[in-house]
Amino acid sequence: MTRRAVVRGVGHYLPSRVVENAEFEKSLETSDAWIKSRSGIERRHFAADGETTSDLAAAAALNALSMAGLEANDIDAIVLATSTSDLTFPSAATMVQRKIGMTKGFAFDVQAVCAGFVFALTNANALILSGQANRVLVIGAETFSRIMDWTDRGTCVLFGDGAGALILEGAEGTGTTDDRGILSTDLNSDGQYQDILYVDGGTSTQTTGVLRMEGKEVFRHAVEKLAATAHHALEKAGLAADDVDWVVPHQANIRIIQSTAKKLGVGMDRVVVTVQDHGNTSAASIPLALSVGVANEQIKQGDLVVTEAIGGGLAWGAVVIRW
Ligand code: UT7
Numbered sequence: 001m002t003r004r005a006v007v008r009g010v011g012h013y014l015p016s017r018v019v020e021n022a023e024f025e026k027s028l029e030t031s032d033a034w035i036k037s038r039s040g041i042e043r044r045h046f047a048a049d050g051e052t053t054s055d056l057a058a059a060a061a062l063n064a065l066s067m068a069g070l071e072a073n074d075i076d077a078i079v080l081a082t083s084t085s086d087l088t089f090p091s092a093a094t095m096v097q098r099k100i101g102m103t104k105g106f107a108f109d110v111q112a113v114c115a116g117f118v119f120a121l122t123n124a125n126a127l128i129l130s131g132q133a134n135r136v137l138v139i140g141a142e143t144f145s146r147i148m149d150w151t152d153r154g155t156c157v158l159f160g161d162g163a164g165a166l167i168l169e170g171a172e173g174t175g176t177t178d179d180r181g182i183l184s185t186d187l188n189s190d191g192q193y194q195d196i197l198y199v200d201g202g203t204s205t206q207t208t209g210v211l212r213m214e215g216k217e218v219f220r221h222a223v224e225k226l227a228a229t230a231h232h233a234l235e236k237a238g239l240a241a242d243d244v245d246w247v248v249p250h251q252a253n254i255r256i257i258q259s260t261a262k263k264l265g266v267g268m269d270r271v272v273v274t275v276q277d278h279g280n281t282s283a284a285s286i287p288l289a290l291s292v293g294v295a296n297e298q299i300k301q302g303d304l305v306v307t308e309a310i311g312g313g314l315a316w317g318a319v320v321i322r323w
Contacts, residue, residue, distance in 0.1 A: 004173040004181030005128040011063025012164040012291035040254025044160025044279030054095035056163035057141035064165040076133035078107035081116030081283035114311025116283030122185040140283035149210040160279030164287025184237035187317040227263035233318035250309030251275035251285040
């Protein structure tokens with residue numbers, strides 16, 4: 001018998017305000033055509049005034065609980081990936097714990113920027129395999145609209161707000177790749193690339209700061225590192241690209257998604273794409289895409305799903321899941 005962390009439910013939440021590319025034409029020297037052709041993004045959601053990351057996360061969590069037919073106190077732990085927490089502390093995860101009415105267990109945040117959800121999934125998997133928790137709510141939630149420089153057309157048109165949540169539950173498998181659940185994980189980081197993607201505020205400046213990115217450099221690393229981590233994760237599980245039903249990539253740029261799929265040898269008909277509607281929602285992008293993929297009846301029970309992401313750090317990784 002092999003212990004597995006199996007997906008029990010998934011859900012998402014998007015703030016109601018939708019901002020089309022054309023809106024940026026009013027304040028910046030940009031165009032819908034440029035944004036669409038360089039990134040694939042057509043629109044994104046922005047949180048309302050006073051709506052916080054933990055609000056979005058709690059709404060996504062309640063949707064996932066409802067899909068799983070579970071209540072908040074059926075959950076043992078919350079692992080929340082974000083780099084836009086409401087406050088420096090406490091964690092957004094403990095705020096979600098309160099907001100969904102969970103009165104036991106434990107909750108903490110994981111910070112690996114856009115790769116946050118694969119890091120959170122890997123942590124949750126380890127909690128389940130080591131017996132420290134049986135049901136874990138894994139959330140990716142962000143309000144990147146709070147850390148934008150609205151005068152920088154190279155970044156502010158790319159990001160959006162949102163949240164997605166997944167419930168993992170321990171189950172006994174047979175130890176083969178036919179088992180449902182997380183089959184392998186692959187995490188990486190390299191701190192020498194801090195300067196190409198970071199927020200220029202924090203305790204060192206006593207400000208929140210805004211996002212700074214050398215897009216072309218990040219693009220270059222993304223194309224090189226994403227296919228490699230997905231490939232490593234598949235190899236660890238004893239699987240190959242041909243076995244994959246769905247690639248669910250971090251949704252930063254359609255051109256990165258396409259070239260990663262090509263490098264992996266997976267056709268775009270087997271890739272879940274939401275970047276056109278959500279923009280880059282950082283750690284929320286993969287759980288949002290998973291939830292949309294399930295709602296659209298693309299991802300079905302038994303499908304082999306590979307998620308991969310890269311972000312500030314640089315940090316990158318992949319997770320292989322039998323849905
Ligand atoms: O989620 C974390 C990881 N982040 C990413 O994966 C993002 C990775 N990077 C990218 O997605 C792309 O590099 C961008 C979408 C950010 C930029 O696309 P690009 O094809 O690399 O364009 P570029 O930065 O080389 O800019 C090309 C031109 C420049 O003008 P010049 O220097 O050629 O005259 C920019 O100034 O496009 C200009 N430009 C814009 N033009 C209109 C940059 N932003 C805009 C804009 N509208 N919003």
